[in-house]
Every structure is written in C-alpha cells, then in structure tokens.
Amino acid sequence: MTGQLAFVESPVQLLNVLEWAHARTSAAGGREAPGTSPGTSPGTRAGAGLALDDLTLVVLSPTDPMSRGQLRRMAQLARDEGVTVRWQEARDGRGSLARTLRDLAPLLRAAERVIVGDPFSRYVQLLLTLFGPRHLTVVDDGTATMEYAAQLARGERLVRWHRRGSRGPRELVLAPVSAAARRRLAPTHRRTVEIFTSLPVEAPPGTTVTPHTFAWTRARFGPPRLTRGADLVGTSLVETGVVDPDRYVEAVTGLARGHGATRYFAHRRESTEKLHRIAVETGLEIVRPDLPLELIARRGPIGRTVVSFPSTVVHTLPLALAGTGVKVAVCAVRPEWLRENVSARAQGFLAGVTGTAAHEVDRLTVHATPAVERFEFG
CATH class of the missing domain: 3.40.50 (Rossmann fold)
Known part of the structure; x- marks a missing residue:
C-alpha cells in the first residue's frame, strides 16, 4: 500500500x-x-x-x-x-x-x-x-x-x-x-x-x-561564497502576458546599473529571444539555473544583494539564505509596465506579493525617466 x-x-x-x-x-x-x-x-x-x-x-x-x-x-x-x-x-x-x-x-x-x-x-x-x-x-x-x-x-x-x-x-x-x-x-x-x-x-x-x-x-547545501556584486532574478511576467516586454527590459537595465549587477538568473519559462535582448542591451551574464534558485543560491556563489521582481523568491530566498549575510530586495511592478488587458485582480495580487515580503526584504521602486533611473528603498 x-x-x-x-x-x-x-x-x-x-x-x-x-x-x-x-x-x-x-x-x-x-x-x-x-x-x-x-x-x-x-x-x-x-x-x-x-x-x-x-x-x-x-x-x-x-x-x-x-x-x-x-x-x-x-x-x-x-x-x-x-x-x-x-x-x-x-x-x-x-x-x-x-x-x-x-x-x-x-x-x-x-x-x-x-x-x-x-x-x-x-x-x-x-x-x-x-x-x-x-x-x-x-x-x-x-x-x-x-x-x-x-x-x-x-x-x-x-x-x-x-x-x-x-x-x-x-x-x-x-x-x-x-x-x-x-x-x-x-x-x-x-x-x-x-x-x-x-x-x-x-x-x-x-x-x-x-x-x-x-x-x-540549509542542512544539505552551503553556506555559499558571496561575490562583491549583485544578482538579478528574472521573471516570466512577460511570458504570462502581464508586463510589457519593452518596459521590462528598461527596468532590468535600470536595476543592473543602479546595483552594479553582473548576472541575471533566468526563470525557466523566459523566452530565448527576451534573454538575448537583455544580454545585448544590459551586458548582464544570463544564467540558466539547472536547479531551483533556492538551491543555486545556497550552493553559491551568490551576490551580496539579490534583486527580484514580485515572485516567490522574495519569500523563499531569505529563508534559504538565513545567516549568510545576503540582502534580498524586491522591485515593485509599476502600473505603466502592465499590458492594457491586465485585470485589476492581477495588479492587486502583484502588489500583495511585494507588500507581504519578509521584513528583512528591502522594497525597491524604479522610477524611470527618459534620461535616468532613480531607486528608492522603502
């Protein structure tokens, strides 16, 4: 049985x-x-x-x-x-x-x-x-x-x-x-x-x-070796039809510049075309993880700061990396990034993911202008 x-x-x-x-x-x-x-x-x-x-x-x-x-x-x-x-x-x-x-x-x-x-x-x-x-x-x-x-x-x-x-x-x-x-x-x-x-x-x-x-x-892997720079965590919000692809690439570019990021950990559902564009326009190294990110981060090496858009990792990485000194930040999805047909329910859900992130997670907002990107922690 x-x-x-x-x-x-x-x-x-x-x-x-x-x-x-x-x-x-x-x-x-x-x-x-x-x-x-x-x-x-x-x-x-x-x-x-x-x-x-x-x-x-x-x-x-x-x-x-x-x-x-x-x-x-x-x-x-x-x-x-x-x-x-x-x-x-x-x-x-x-x-x-x-x-x-x-x-x-x-x-x-x-x-x-x-x-x-x-x-x-x-x-x-x-x-x-x-x-x-x-x-x-x-x-x-x-x-x-x-x-x-x-x-x-x-x-x-x-x-x-x-x-x-x-x-x-x-x-x-x-x-x-x-x-x-x-x-x-x-x-x-x-x-x-x-x-x-x-x-x-x-x-x-x-x-x-x-x-x-x-x-x-935590018992099976790590603790990881920390690198000096930051790492970005990708999302499939473009592939699921929630976020405009141009706005997404602009946001990734601003985050990379603002945090000195060198690597972009791709979500397994991200398209090859989008990832190629990110690599060309930002200079980021695209990493296709062969295991869930929690295991990859715990094995290391991993950046001292990890920046993510609203997703599960803003809840899971602080737990998997507890005691390692890694800082996790979540970047809110701004309304103008969303596609026209995105429902209010979806917008509310994304805001909820950001708002309920663990207390040790920094809240990060990207304010994009034609000339410069500014960053604020809340």
Whole structure:
C-alpha cells in the first residue's frame, strides 16, 4: 500500500516535497528511513532526514526542455536521498492522458495522503476528481499558494491569478472538472487539508498551515561564497502576458546599473529571444539555473544583494539564505509596465506579493525617466 503519493510538475514542487518530508521527520523526532547507517556519506544516505517509509513521488513531466532538465536533476537528488521517484510522460501526445490515468489509478486508490504542488493544474484536478484522498497536502509552487488559500477561504472556483476573468471554450469544457476539484481540494469531515508553505498564508477554515523554513536545503547545501556584486532574478511576467516586454527590459537595465549587477538568473519559462535582448542591451551574464534558485543560491556563489521582481523568491530566498549575510530586495511592478488587458485582480495580487515580503526584504521602486533611473528603498 502506498501511504503517501506526491504529484509534481515543476522543479520547485519537487524541492518542496523533499522539504515537507524533512519537516515531518523533524516533527516526529528525527527518525530515519530503514537501512540508514550513521556512517553513510550525505550524498548517498538513504533518508538524510526524510520521511520515506511509504512515499512515492510521481513526476508528471512537462514538455518544455528547461523544466524537464531541472526536473531530471531534482529527481536524481530525490533518489540520492532515498525517495522512490516515478517519471510519467503525461504530455507526450495523443493517448497520454488515458495512459497516465490508467497507470496511476492503482497508486491513487491505495494512497492515504496525496501531496500536490499545483492545485490549479488540470492534470492534478482531474486525478483528484477521480480519486479523492483522505488526507491532502498542498506544497508551494510559487505565489499560487497564496491565491489557492484565498480562493479556498472565499469558496471561489480555482483560477490562476493572471488569467483573465472571462471564460473561453476550454474553460467551459473543463468547468465540471474544476468544480469537482474545488470540492476535493477543500477540507471536509472525511478529508484533512494541509498547506505547507513559506508564504504568508492564513489558514482557510478547516485547514492546517505548516511553516516551510527550507530546513532541508540549509542542512544539505552551503553556506555559499558571496561575490562583491549583485544578482538579478528574472521573471516570466512577460511570458504570462502581464508586463510589457519593452518596459521590462528598461527596468532590468535600470536595476543592473543602479546595483552594479553582473548576472541575471533566468526563470525557466523566459523566452530565448527576451534573454538575448537583455544580454545585448544590459551586458548582464544570463544564467540558466539547472536547479531551483533556492538551491543555486545556497550552493553559491551568490551576490551580496539579490534583486527580484514580485515572485516567490522574495519569500523563499531569505529563508534559504538565513545567516549568510545576503540582502534580498524586491522591485515593485509599476502600473505603466502592465499590458492594457491586465485585470485589476492581477495588479492587486502583484502588489500583495511585494507588500507581504519578509521584513528583512528591502522594497525597491524604479522610477524611470527618459534620461535616468532613480531607486528608492522603502
């Protein structure tokens, strides 16, 4: 019987499942998986502080090469820790959905607890619609956790924050699945719901919020060597249709000049064309991380200052880099950077991400003029 079954579709989700397992082990008194011996090296230890007794981790593989590459490296890290990992080609053409459901049905029926990283995923929603677990855990996959908790508390349908309010044909077809998933992702007298998060989330009625402190990451990697300059963290806000590409490049240019940045850590969804333009116009070295940024930063080298646009890293990096002396700053997205069709809901969400960043995170605003960029910390 598979007591714990995790579904992940991104490298960050996989990392956070490992963090969740580590946190459960710590809460249980630090037990280790069977077969662990005190003299085994950290890289090959079965367990390394993880709750592995009956955890199976299923990778619902995406199609884009960057995500697949990072996921394969994260999957190997999980295997090195003793986790059972199953790679599922869930999107490789016609018939893949039916095959995936058929392959995973026995595991789902047997699972007492299901751990998911993206409650907005259509794949996850469909799986939970067919097989509802007794215990559900949602781990972080970006700032979507904040929106999930808020929508759950308000009893709303689950929809990503950057999606427009109107429903297209695809949304209408999938509406029954979304409605059923909304019920399966909510606590009942027969189902517990846990949110494992590093974000400022209030527990919706009936749920439990467990703090995610990146304890496994800090124990496993680092501390990093610090460089003299600053590093910028990229975002996919252009690719998701939220921010105008010209304005984004202007903002990156101003931040690089103002902070003496030399490197730009690209988001895995950023387009090659945009990154080439940033490299040409700013002179920044473009870095395509092969692991989630929290692990990259913890291993080092990393700048003494890390500047990011509104994203999960303004919440996670201060935890992963605690005690290292690295300063994290968040640059607010100005209204004039947004595309015309961006909803007020999306604008409010971005402002909320900036406003709820940890107290040790500097708030940075870029005021662009035709001749000069000014910077203010708040």
